[in-house]
Amino acid sequence: MAAQDVQTEALSRKRVIADVMLLLVAVVWGFAFVVQRLAAAEVGLFTFNGVRFLLGALALTPLLLLKRRVGGAGPVRTAEPKERARTRLGLLAAGVLLMLGAAFQQAGLKFTSAGNAGFITGLYVVLIPVFLAIGWRRAPKGITWLAAALAATGLFLLSTGGRMQINRGDLLELIGAVFWALHVILIGWMVERMEVLKFAAGQYLVCGLISLALGLLIESQDLSVLLDNWRLVAYTGLISVGLGYTLQAAGQRYAPPADAAIILSMEAVFAAFSGWIFIQERLGPVQIAGSGIMLLGMLLAQSDVIIGNRNGRPAER
Helix, strand or coil, rough: CHHHHHHHHHHHHHHHHHHHHHHHHHHHHHHHHHHHHHHCCCCCCHHHHHHHHHHHHHHHHHHHHHHHHHCCCCCCCCCHHHHHHHHHHHHHHHHHHHHHHHHHHHHCCCCCCCHHHHHHHHEEEEEHHHHHHHHHCCCCCCCHHHHHHHHHHHHHHHHCCCCCCCCCCHHHHHHHHHHHHHHHHHHHHHHCCCCHHHHHHHHHHHHHHHHHHHHHHHCCCHHHHHHHHHHHHHHHHHHHHHHHHHHHHHHHCCCHEEEEEEEEHHHHHHHHHHHHHHHHCCHHHHHHHHHHHHHHHHHHCCCHHHHHCCCCCCCCC
C-alpha cells in the first residue's frame, strides 16, 4: 500500500472517530436540554451559566496538571509572537461566543416552548455553511447543502410537529443560533492552533467568569437557590460542559465545521427522547418522521467517507 493511501486511510479513520465523538456530544447535550429547562425556571441565567462553566473548567484542571506532569505536548504549537497573540485572541473570542450562545439559549427557554427552542437553536446547522460561503468563501459541496436542508427540515418536524408560533423566546433562540454557528466555526480554526484541553478549559473560564460577573451585577441570586438545584448545576457543569464541549473541540479537529454541525444537530433527537423518558413528552408520527429525516441528513454529510471506504480509499474532502 502506497504511503499516500496509508495516510488517507488514517485520516478517514480519525474522521470516523471524530464523528462518533460528536454524536456522543449530541447525546449529552440532548439530555442536558431537559435539565436546562428545569433550571431556567429556578436559577438566574447568568448565575447558572457562570457556575456551570466554571465547574466545567475546574473538572479539566486535573487532566491539565496530569498532562503537564507527564510532559505531553499539544498537536500544534505556535512559534511566532503574532500567531500566539492571534491564538489568545481566538480563545477569548471563543469564550465570549460561548457565553452569548448559552445566555440567549437559556433566556429563550423562559419564554418559548422546548420544541421551538430545539428547532431554532438547530438553525445553526444551516447558518454555518452560509457563513462559511459568505464570510470565508469556503462554499461546501452540494451534498452538504442538501444534508443541511434535510437536517433543518427534520429539526422543524421533530421540534414543532409542523407548527410554530414566533414569540420573544423564539427571537432570543434565533440570536443564540447565530452565536452557536460562529462558535462552531471558530472551534474548527482554534483546535488546529491550540491543544484541545487547554482550549476547552480556557473558553470555559472566559465564559464562566463573564457570565458570573454579569450574574452578580444583574441578578439577585440567593445562594440557597443554587444549593437547592445543585444536581442541575452539577450535570450541566461536569457532563454537558466538562465532557460535552471538550469532546466537541476534540472531534472538530478532524470533522469539517459543516459536517460537525449536522451531526451535532442530532441533539434535538436525543432531547426529544429524554423529554419522553423523564417528563413524559411523547413523540407523534410527525416527530418520528423528523428524526428519520435528520438521520438521513447526517448520513449524507458523511457520504464521502462511506463511499470512500467502500472503494478502499476515502473521498477527497
